[in-house]
Amino acid sequence: MHLVHPATLAVLLFCVGLYGVLARRNTVLVLMSVELMLAAVSLNLVAFDVWLADELHSGQVFTLFLIALAAAEIGIGLAIVLLVYRRRGTVALDRLRALRDGPGADEAAEAAGPTDAAARPTAIDAARGQETTTP
Amino acid sequence: MSAGALPVLAAVGESGRSVLSPSGVEIVFLLVAVVVLGAAILCVTSRHLVHAALYLVVALGGLAVEYLLLTAEFIAWVQVLIYLGSVVVLLLFGLMLTRAPIGPSPDADSRNKPVALVVALAAAATLVTLVVDAFRTTWIDLSTPHGRSDALGESLFRTWVLPFEALSVLLLAALVGAIVISRARRDDSEEGRR
Structure with a gap:
């Protein structure tokens, strides 16, 4: 497979996530866009790991770590969002x-x-x- | 076609590989890539908040298929289990608990949408140019699978066992922290019940 295909897909996915982070107003939607950006980075890691056929599987192990970190991040992020919603009654970013x-x-x-x-x-x-x- | 017509087309590998004669795996990869990108764009532009979460499911599920095509099977299943199984469910719960409206919400996007579009398009143009220029003669050899669970598990629990354990402690700390943050204190619940 041409390496350009996964690399370009990762770049485009990252930029879609970047647009979402900048343009969305609801905090939960911003968190979703951050997930898209993280997924794009994961795709890059996997593609380069398979390309280099790394003995230690660094890229894929890092992807596993990244998925676990994303789960931790979404847990903490949603807890903070819920707390803000309880305190302020809104999750719109421009009102906070x-x-x-x-x-x-x-x-x-x-x-x-x-x-x-x-x-x-x-x-x-x-x-x-x-x-x-x-x- | 002559090999020197375009720089990209000139990149015919030693085994006759070319961008213009894609293999079956590449065609499937590109088709799934279109689905992933379309779902991602709908996810960040949809006015229905719950629909945005469901488009995120499509995008991340398509990404799991891409991992399978790159022979990273273990990552693909972990992606399905963790992302589709827990992260999206958490996001849906977050939407529900912040009382997201069921219908379209006109205030889902902020006012700086044009600026965001310009920034995203500029970043995409720059990065795509860079990536295509850097890797136009590079092919991934998929003949030997490089993501089998046994090899990955062996390297995970031999070389990477210390970061793995540190990560498990971090996950535990994050979840305890999430519980502590979101636990209703007395004054909070008073405010929340109003």
Whole structure:
């Protein structure tokens, strides 16, 4: 088999994933695009391992490691997304601006709510107000 | 056709291999590649969130077929088991638990879609040019399978046993961390129940 075929497929798959990461708004969809990028890298590793006929099977072993790492990453990522959803009531990336820098940072931080326990009621009120505007 | 017509076409190997006379495996590979790419593009452009997850199943399943065609059978089955079996199910649960709408959601894409398209197309053009130029005379020899489970297992548990064990500890730590992060604390559950 021509090595260009799997290599080009991996490149194109990676760029599709790149588009998804940059263009999607829902955090779970961004995680899906990251999975696509990881899968593209796995294809590259397998193709080059088979091409070089490596004695130690490095490429395929790394692919196994990559699949396990992807499982760990998706577990942690979804746990964080669920926590954010419970706290903020949204998973849209452009609404999560608590750590935003630059102009409008103070207002964004206020909308996101302070984290200390004393100010918790105001944070809940802010989140309530935000939630009613969310469709 | 004369061998010097195009640089790519000139790359006729010593055994008469050429881009213009693909083998059966290459044809199947290209067909499955079209399916994988189409499903991937639909996955990142679909407005139905659940459909996007199901297109991801198609893309990753097609990728498992590609692994089989590259004679990496063990990786193919691991891909089916882990990616299709658990990762996509986790993603579907994530979509459900964040109350993703069943119908089309118009706000699935952010405003920087054109910028993302430009960046992705530029990256694709650059990388495809580079890859095609670098590997146009390289062929993979698939006559001897190079991904059999016994050979892979032997190398995994001889050479790579230490990274393997470290990875298992990392997976355990990640799953414990996921449980700790997503466990409902009292104040969280109050907020969640509103």
